[in-house]
Amino acid sequence: MPNPNVTLTAADRSVTLPLVEGSQGPSCVDISSLYRETGHFTFDPGFAATASCKSAITFIDGEKGVLLYRGYPIEQLAERSSFLEVAYLLLEGELPTEAEMTKFEHSVTHHTMMHESLKNFLRGFHYDAHPMAMLCASIASLSAFYHDTLDIQDPDQRRLAAIRLLAKMPTIAAASYRYSIGWPIRYPRNSLGYVDRFLHMMFEVPSEPLELNPVVAEALDLLFILHADHEQNASTSTVRLVGSTGANPYASVAAGIAALWGPAHGGANEAVLKMLTEIGDAKNVGRAIERAKDKQSGFRLMGFGHRVYKNFDPRARIIRAKCHEVLHKLGIHDPLLEVALKLEEAALKDDYFIEHKLYPNVDFYSGIIYKALRIPTEMFTVMFAIARTAGWIAHWIEQHEMPGGRIGRPRQVYVGATPREYVALDKR
Numbered sequence: 001m002p003n004p005n006v007t008l009t010a011a012d013r014s015v016t017l018p019l020v021e022g023s024q025g026p027s028c029v030d031i032s033s034l035y036r037e038t039g040h041f042t043f044d045p046g047f048a049a050t051a052s053c054k055s056a057i058t059f060i061d062g063e064k065g066v067l068l069y070r071g072y073p074i075e076q077l078a079e080r081s082s083f084l085e086v087a088y089l090l091l092e093g094e095l096p097t098e099a100e101m102t103k104f105e106h107s108v109t110h111h112t113m114m115h116e117s118l119k120n121f122l123r124g125f126h127y128d129a130h131p132m133a134m135l136c137a138s139i140a141s142l143s144a145f146y147h148d149t150l151d152i153q154d155p156d157q158r159r160l161a162a163i164r165l166l167a168k169m170p171t172i173a174a175a176s177y178r179y180s181i182g183w184p185i186r187y188p189r190n191s192l193g194y195v196d197r198f199l200h201m202m203f204e205v206p207s208e209p210l211e212l213n214p215v216v217a218e219a220l221d222l223l224f225i226l227h228a229d230h231e232q233n234a235s236t237s238t239v240r241l242v243g244s245t246g247a248n249p250y251a252s253v254a255a256g257i258a259a260l261w262g263p264a265h266g267g268a269n270e271a272v273l274k275m276l277t278e279i280g281d282a283k284n285v286g287r288a289i290e291r292a293k294d295k296q297s298g299f300r301l302m303g304f305g306h307r308v309y310k311n312f313d314p315r316a317r318i319i320r321a322k323c324h325e326v327l328h329k330l331g332i333h334d335p336l337l338e339v340a341l342k343l344e345e346a347a348l349k350d351d352y353f354i355e356h357k358l359y360p361n362v363d364f365y366s367g368i369i370y371k372a373l374r375i376p377t378e379m380f381t382v383m384f385a386i387a388r389t390a391g392w393i394a395h396w397i398e399q400h401e402m403p404g405g406r407i408g409r410p411r412q413v414y415v416g417a418t419p420r421e422y423v424a425l426d427k428r
Contacts, residue, residue, distance in 0.1 A: 004021075017030055017034065025059065058230075066314065082225075084108065086225050086389035107161060107163050111163050112197065113188060122134055131378055132381050132382055136254050149161065150250070161248075173198070173382045177202060177379055199213075219325075222318070223369060224386065227387035229391025229395075235259040235266065239392045241408040243400070244405065269367035269370065271303075272340075273367050274377075281335070286346065305356045310357055313360075319365040319369065337368060
């Protein structure tokens with residue numbers, strides 16, 4: 001049996017550090033006693049090799065291209081499940097029975113209304129404010145509306161907050177979009193399912209009923225499933241870090257939204273569309289490929305490669321098929337989408353991209369699908385936030401249920417000035 005410890009020698013001092021084993025994946029070296037025993041910290045920019053917590057929610061094997069939600073392969077959930085069922089799975093740890101699912105759907109459906117005062121809150125924004133700005137601020141403000149149910153030690157109040165966030169996120173997201181374009185805000189329709197209800201709040205106008213092609217709701221539900229959680233990514237880690245302070249769930253999730261907004265994270269699919277616009281025409285794809293391979297050009301192909309996956313992103317395999325299906329069924333002929341498909345084809349055949357494992361990722365295809373579904377570009381990251389809410393609140397609840405939680409407090413390598421004496425202003 002292998003030694004369950006590792007020995008680290010620092011100068012003239014050695015320390016034996018235990019290994020922490022999970023149910024899957026590589027073991028981790030427990031360095032919690034390192035500073036006490038040796039006087040040294042570890043240095044890991046971007047936390048690329050650091051496990052910040054124990055979690056039972058999502059597992060990723062980046063080498064093999066595996067993604068599991070609570071042990072279930074993403075391929076099976078994408079084919080057989082629905083977003084709301086996946087949300088239940090992430091929250092509760094098990095797939096629901098029929099009775100449990102009915103009760104869960106009812107709870108979510110009957111918490112979709114947002115307080116009327118939030119309309120006044122939205123009107124405080126400039127008319128062309130980015131929907132992510134409005135979403136982030138509005139979600140944070142929910143703690144002011146539900147201040148009497150913010151006891152994070154109470155499991156019933158934690159669950160109520162989870163239901164509220166899952167239910168109200170699409171309502172507030174749609175309201176933010178409609179305010180930004182000057183449309184009247186639509187109330188949620190309880191007779192509709194989760195995704196259909198959101199689409200009606202987004203696009204329905206008082207003058208005529210909205211007629212949706214079923215492929216639109218199917219594609220969006222799939223995207224929500226694929227984006228529901230992704231282990232300790234930047235926004236989820238932000239939610240957990242803020243949550244570790246004892247902050248309420250609405251403030252914690254609002255912090256996650258802010259982290260998601262970055263172009264290197266949730267904003268990546270928006271960046272994909274901007275890149276495609278820059279390329280402009282399918283005949284320019286070859287030149288774009290060559291520029292991307294030239295490190296001096298400053299040009300990057302957005303939506304290719306992944307920080308964790310060293311193989312094909314399993315979500316991209318699923319969404320690629322749905323992307324081509326959506327374009328075919330909706331009969332869409334868009335020059336920008338032609339650029340995307342030509343770029344995908346060229347990259348998958350190029351030796352440089354194959355050698356460096358720079359495959360199209362989920363952001364590449366999700367941007368294409370959102371455009372095909374006529375989702376405005378500025379709403380792409382908002383869509384991501386709606387889906388990722390399921391994972392955020394699952395992680396927030398888990399960290400409060402798991403014993404031994406501590407406030408997150410990373411250390412640093414200080415590279416500033418050494419101690420020096422203050423000099424009076426008149427003598428400088």
